[in-house]
């Protein structure tokens with residue numbers, strides 16, 4: 001078993017006037033066998049959260065519960081969790097074999113023969129038998145990372161805690177290790193909490209992802225939930241690459257129609273969306289000088305070339321196109337800002353040409369102009385797809 005519950009976790013560094021709140025009021029339940037990714041920009045509190053789970057930091061407030069037992073005050077070695085670090089943290093004077101055996105020697109009463117057998121077995125599974133007698137200095141980055149993982153796996157813990165374990169590897173090896181790690185985790189079914197600032201890693205590896213910003217949880221959900229139904233503008237912008245396009249608009253209502261007014265275009269919405277906007281206005285009015293501000297968001301792949309009769313067509317200017325074969329990224333300009341559309345691979349456009357684009361309403365996200373909270377997300381993908389995606 002490896003079921004974790006984090007209750008009201010708070011971690012403050014420093015004292016007096018120089019307090020840094022690294023984690024604030026974090027609640028989250030991690031299921032047995034789950035792969036949870038903590039993701040967010042630098043300094044948002046990912047490592048601190050993980051170190052609190054591991055027992056390397058003492059929470060200022062809140063509890064860590066493992067399989068029903070409060071482990072908040074337990075020493076790292078008494079938690080049955082194994083941590084893997086970004087810089088591998090292997091002992092340089094020990095061979096790979098000795099590195100892998102070390103933790104077992106310290107924390108179990110297994111005999112030397114039993115330890116040897118477990119190390120051999122794990123090494124074989126990970127394809128590192130041949131390098132067991134080498135020291136870290138003689139190993140490549142990828143090999144060192146495999147040894148560091150092997151050292152965690154050989155302990156047979158309830159939980160793996162991994163802090164950016166792949167970020168020192170080059171891009172190709174990182175992709176390879178990513179899939180290796182995933183299949184290892186699936187094979188063992190060990191609960192894993194994995195920290196990264198790379199949203200692609202989060203999207204591809206996590207059963208669920210927890211997005212943090214300034215020490216606060218922004219959203220926790222499946223990767224596609226966070227992608228299609230972000231709870232706020234921050235999550236919408238952080239998840240997805242190239243990122244969502246955002247346009248500052250003012251919501252105007254005249255004679256029964258609702259229009260989103262941008263400095264360079266106007267976008268009339270349906271009655272449905274208008275009603276949604278009126279509804280959320282009562283809930284949280286973000287009005288300055290009597291005008292309601294909102295942010296219109298649309299993902300690059302949801303932008304279309306406008307039909308001739310589209311009343312909401314938006315005139316833009318092409319900056320640059322990047323044909324990738326399967327799709328073409330078009331960087332275009334509206335007012336002073338640059339935006340991105342991902343169009344079909346056979347679309348050819350000249351720089352500086354005019355381009356009329358359209359934002360299908362069922363793909364548009366709307367966020368409150370003041371709080372960034374999602375007022376309305378795009379229509380979920382078709383029902384059967386949504387069910388498959390666990391949305």
Ligand SMILES: Nc1ncnc2c1ncn2[C@@H]1O[C@H](COP(=O)(O)OP(=O)(O)OP(=O)(O)O)[C@@H](O)[C@H]1O
Pocket residue numbers: 013014020021022040041042043044045046047048049197
């Ligand atoms: N030991 C410490 N003493 C004081 N401040 C700290 C300490 N550790 C972390 N912090 C601060 O707490 C905040 C969160 O840091 P943390 O290392 O958890 O961020 P992170 O999300 O892991 O960032 P990164 O992606 O850069 O690794 C930061 O402002 C950091 O400066």
Ligand SMILES: [Mg+2]
Pocket residue numbers: 046047048
């Ligand atoms: Mg960190």
